[in-house]
Amino acid sequence: MFDQLTSAVSPDVRSLLEDALEGKELTPASAERLLGAHGMDFHALIAAADLARQRDCGDDVSYVVCRNINFTNVCYVGCSFCGFARHRDDKEEAFDRSHDEILAKCQDAVKRGATEVCIQGGIHPNKNHQHYRDILTAVKSVYPNLHIHAYSPEEMDFAHKKSGMELSSYLRWLVDAGLGTMPGTAAEILDDEIRDILSPNKLKTDRWVEIIKAAHGIGLRSTSTLMYGHIEEPRHIAGHLDLLREIQKETGGFTEFVPLGFIHERNLLYNLLGARPGPSMEEDLRMIAVSRLFLRPHITNIQVSWVKMGHKLGQMALCAGANDFGGTLMEESISRESGADHGENTPPEEFRRLIREIGRIPVERTTLYDTVRRFEDPALDPPSKEPAQVVDLSGPARWRKPLENANPAAAAGAPAA
Numbered sequence: 001m002f003d004q005l006t007s008a009v010s011p012d013v014r015s016l017l018e019d020a021l022e023g024k025e026l027t028p029a030s031a032e033r034l035l036g037a038h039g040m041d042f043h044a045l046i047a048a049a050d051l052a053r054q055r056d057c058g059d060d061v062s063y064v065v066c067r068n069i070n071f072t073n074v075c076y077v078g079c080s081f082c083g084f085a086r087h088r089d090d091k092e093e094a095f096d097r098s099h100d101e102i103l104a105k106c107q108d109a110v111k112r113g114a115t116e117v118c119i120q121g122g123i124h125p126n127k128n129h130q131h132y133r134d135i136l137t138a139v140k141s142v143y144p145n146l147h148i149h150a151y152s153p154e155e156m157d158f159a160h161k162k163s164g165m166e167l168s169s170y171l172r173w174l175v176d177a178g179l180g181t182m183p184g185t186a187a188e189i190l191d192d193e194i195r196d197i198l199s200p201n202k203l204k205t206d207r208w209v210e211i212i213k214a215a216h217g218i219g220l221r222s223t224s225t226l227m228y229g230h231i232e233e234p235r236h237i238a239g240h241l242d243l244l245r246e247i248q249k250e251t252g253g254f255t256e257f258v259p260l261g262f263i264h265e266r267n268l269l270y271n272l273l274g275a276r277p278g279p280s281m282e283e284d285l286r287m288i289a290v291s292r293l294f295l296r297p298h299i300t301n302i303q304v305s306w307v308k309m310g311h312k313l314g315q316m317a318l319c320a321g322a323n324d325f326g327g328t329l330m331e332e333s334i335s336r337e338s339g340a341d342h343g344e345n346t347p348p349e350e351f352r353r354l355i356r357e358i359g360r361i362p363v364e365r366t367t368l369y370d371t372v373r374r375f376e377d378p379a380l381d382p383p384s385k386e387p388a389q390v391v392d393l394s395g396p397a398r399w400r401k402p403l404e405n406a407n408p409a410a411a412a413g414a415p416a417a
């Protein structure tokens with residue numbers, strides 16, 4: 001029976017998967033072939049990527065306790081996939097956080113056990129290079145041990161041009177003020193044919209690469225990302241992965257790769273420009289699996305974006321080549337404003353439950369993938385640092401009855417202890 005299953009895999013796909021498992025580098029053409037795998041080819045791809053993940057990272061699944069802080073949503077770049085940006089005169093929805101507001105969010109993060117804050121914002125035309133440094137200085141003056149992961153290459157491009165400094169000197173100036181790592185966002189698809197449609201005003205591929213290499217060159221590491229499920233074709237994804245792999249061979253500066261599925265509901269790219277409505281479940285899993293097989297052994301951390309996928313598909317992705325569940329986030333606006341509905345916060349204890357449900361071992365990590373704690377025994381888990389949730393059980397009495405029996409305090413509207 002099993003022989004029948006495996007013999008149903010196309011010979012060329014079988015050969016590519018064997019090569020990848022033997023540690024041979026896949027070519028972009030091979031990645032393109034695997035990105036089109038269906039049926040038994042798809043199942044074989046997922047199984048091979050899961051095996052590769054096991055060999056590369058074992059059974060640990062990591063996550064980081066972090067808080068997102070978006071300091072402004074004012075932005076005039078005009079990316080067609082963005083539902084987050086606002087005009088500065090939008091009295092109701094535009095915001096521009098003061099240092100006090102940013103510090104209050106840092107305080108909340110620290111109270112909830114965060115080791116990292118991820119700080120990004122729109123490209124506000126009134127800000128300059130000094131503004132980006134001042135935020136770092138303000139945070140570090142109060143929270144010197146908090147890791148600051150901040151400023152996409154788009155923000156770096158904007159701030160660097162205002163600075164008049166040499167690029168590496170500007171980046172070092174930020175590192176000296178407390179910048180720890182950089183998000184490798186604003187990558188979308190690193191192919192100007194696609195970028196010119198997605199975001200004609202955004203930095204081009206060459207500039208993205210220049211900024212990332214300059215950052216890695218001074219020891220400022222970054223993540224790497226890709227946005228898929230819109231107007232791209234498999235060849236664009238394959239080219240993007242190839243470019244990231246080449247950068248990693250040269251610099252070793254990427255901490256992880258994070259494929260980001262396109263969220264389509266509230267933006268022009270889908271509603272006016274005719275993009276696909278985000279990836280299918282199969283596409284999501286193929287993307288993770290191909291990333292694992294293509295990027296090994298150069299980038300070994302493949303991260304699931306639970307904000308884009310949700311928890312259950314995230315669990316499946318962890319069985320298709322991924323080894324990292326990302327961050328708790330605590331607050332998330334960018335995907336939510338485009339229509340994502342998987343929530344804004346995944347508490348650490350929720351990560352641990354989800355990871356154990358698929359038979360793996362939860363590991364809290366730092367931004368740079370050092371282990372904070374490995375949670376082998378659930379009985380030794382620490383108590384939650386999350387604020388207590390108020391359980392609202394108002395509604396028809398027939399819904400309340402069993403819960404009243406189970407927990408009278410919660411049924412009366414008291415905070416769940």
Ligand code: SF4
Nearest residue numbers: 075077078079082122
């Ligand atoms: S994706 Fe970023 S750069 Fe583009 S419009 Fe939105 S906030 Fe601005």
